[in-house]
Amino acid sequence: MALRLYNTLSGMAEEFVPGGLRKDSISDYPPASIYSCGPTVYGYAHIGNFRTFAFNDLLRRYLKFRGYRVDHAMNITDVDDKTIAGAAREGVSLSEYTGRYTSIFFEDLSTLNIEPVEHNPRATESIDAMIDIISRLDEKGIVYGKDGSLYFSIAKFETYGRLSRLDTREVKSGLRYDTDEYAKDDARDFALWKAPKEGEPYWDTPFGRGRPGWHIECSAMVRRIFGGTIDIHTGGVDLIFPHHENEIAQSEAAYGEQFVRRWIHVEHLLVEGSKMSKSLGNFYTLRDLLEKGHSPRAIRYLLVSAHYRKQLNFTFEGLAQAESALARIDNFLLRLDGVTAGDGGNDGLAGLIDGFIERFTADMDDDLNISGALGRLFEFIHETNALIDRGALPKADAQRVLVALRRVDSVLGVIFFSAAVDDVDEERIQRLIKERRDSKKAKNFARADEIRATLESEGIILEDTKDGTRWKRKR
Ligand code: AMP
Ligand code: ZN
Numbered sequence: 001m002a003l004r005l006y007n008t009l010s011g012m013a014e015e016f017v018p019g020g021l022r023k024d025s026i027s028d029y030p031p032a033s034i035y036s037c038g039p040t041v042y043g044y045a046h047i048g049n050f051r052t053f054a055f056n057d058l059l060r061r062y063l064k065f066r067g068y069r070v071d072h073a074m075n076i077t078d079v080d081d082k083t084i085a086g087a088a089r090e091g092v093s094l095s096e097y098t099g100r101y102t103s104i105f106f107e108d109l110s111t112l113n114i115e116p117v118e119h120n121p122r123a124t125e126s127i128d129a130m131i132d133i134i135s136r137l138d139e140k141g142i143v144y145g146k147d148g149s150l151y152f153s154i155a156k157f158e159t160y161g162r163l164s165r166l167d168t169r170e171v172k173s174g175l176r177y178d179t180d181e182y183a184k185d186d187a188r189d190f191a192l193w194k195a196p197k198e199g200e201p202y203w204d205t206p207f208g209r210g211r212p213g214w215h216i217e218c219s220a221m222v223r224r225i226f227g228g229t230i231d232i233h234t235g236g237v238d239l240i241f242p243h244h245e246n247e248i249a250q251s252e253a254a255y256g257e258q259f260v261r262r263w264i265h266v267e268h269l270l271v272e273g274s275k276m277s278k279s280l281g282n283f284y285t286l287r288d289l290l291e292k293g294h295s296p297r298a299i300r301y302l303l304v305s306a307h308y309r310k311q312l313n314f315t316f317e318g319l320a321q322a323e324s325a326l327a328r329i330d331n332f333l334l335r336l337d338g339v340t341a342g343d344g345g346n347d348g349l350a351g352l353i354d355g356f357i358e359r360f361t362a363d364m365d366d367d368l369n370i371s372g373a374l375g376r377l378f379e380f381i382h383e384t385n386a387l388i389d390r391g392a393l394p395k396a397d398a399q400r401v402l403v404a405l406r407r408v409d410s411v412l413g414v415i416f417f418s419a420a421v422d423d424v425d426e427e428r429i430q431r432l433i434k435e436r437r438d439s440k441k442a443k444n445f446a447r448a449d450e451i452r453a454t455l456e457s458e459g460i461i462l463e464d465t466k467d468g469t470r471w472k473r474k475r
Pocket of ligand 1: 037038039040041047048049050051052234235236237238239266267268269270275276277
């Protein structure tokens with residue numbers, strides 16, 4: 001069986017072949033080069049953004065599970081119209097402003113048990129690579145200047161629009177265009193380099209002072225890190241046009257080779273039918289949800305449990321369902337812990353485990369069919385529980401079940417969720433303990449139970465004593 005992943009460029013699921021040349025064995029492949037558009041650091045990322053980042057994590061973890069090596073970059077967009085405006089509003093330097101939100105972003109990733117990646121380039125550290133692209137485009141006559149800014153003339157790039165399958169008439173008439181506020185010859189064109197406005201940060205370059213347009217940043221960082229064609233580029237579906245279309249145009253026109261073999265786009269997280277976004281104001285940050293007492297583990301579960309090419313409607317009911325799925329997993333872990341039956345091995349168990357891992361892998365190989373894969377996990381839990389019920393699971397076998405769970409959890413990151421437990425937020429726990437006490441007084445036992453279950457899903461057990469409630473770690 002081969003891993004197949006959908007490619008926005010071809011509109012089909014295709015076998016995954018890192019480096020583009022088929023090899024006999026997975027270990028012969030070069031590391032898969034992956035670039036994910038990262039956050040623009042002008043505020044807290046919302047959980048819609050984290051749907052995309054959690055997906056990137058699932059993808060990378062699954063490639064590693066399958067034996068591929070990965071070389072993964074996610075950038076930090078630390079200069080653009082929004083970051084500049086934010087810094088100016090607060091009267092602080094751009095780097096102080098973006099540095100603050102970059103740290104918060106990395107903390108949030110770790111809270112969601114999202115693995116660090118190999119490279120986190122900053123746009124502001126990649127200016128030389130942008131100059132290189134723009135100079136090459138200029139030599140080829142694709143660039144024109146206007147009022148101190150430089151533009152890419154898309155009429156000179158024949159295959160423009162291939163990724164988003166834009167109707168060429170739409171592009172030609174300017175019905176679909178980059179909404180960047182800058183003036184240009186043709187509405188379809190986009191800014192490569194922007195003339196500095198009064199008081200804005202700027203860099204000195206061979207073509208004058210200015211600052212980068214957004215699209216050139218990613219093209220430059222891909223080139224600086226990977227040097228040539230990359231295997232996978234990811235982002236949310238909102239980036240297909242114009243951002244990714246423009247990245248392709250700049251990079252392919254500058255270097256004359258394919259930019260990206262496979263484009264993977266994550267559908268949106270919705271709230272009541274609309275895209276969760278800062279501009280619509282209908283968003284929750286991760287911290288909003290933690291404040292309400294939800295566990296990062298359940299949030300991760302919710303975000304990764306829906307297929308990435310389907311929209312996911314965020315509801316608190318959905319979050320509660322994630323919490324109860326995790327409670328089922330935890331009950332199972334507790335039962336495994338408690339197995340005391342004899343020493344021998346159960347002959348059927350090896351087959352049960354192998355079958356589970358095989359089916360889990362087959363589902364994930366099918367364009368990361370996560371719903372199928374999670375279904376296999378719960379089937380396996382159900383079948384193993386039946387063995388425990390019959391006293392047919394010896395202690396040694398319980399250990400083998402745990403090893404299998406650890407294996408699939410290297411992909412899912414929700415079973416032995418460590419982040420929250422390693423990094424206990426004492427203040428939050430105390431606040432939840434107090435809220436639980438108040439809820440009981442007000443006879444709101446449902447809420448009191450929910451708080452206990454939430455903490456338990458993070459590995460934190462509450463104990464009521466005559467001196468009040470104490471907490472301890474589960475294992
Ligand atoms: P930004 O910081 O706005 O550049 O977005 C960071 C990432 O989050 C990009 O890959 C976006 O496509 C993605 N994104 C933005 N809104 C959503 C949403 N509602 N659901 C899923 N992904 C999103
Ligand atoms: Zn990008």
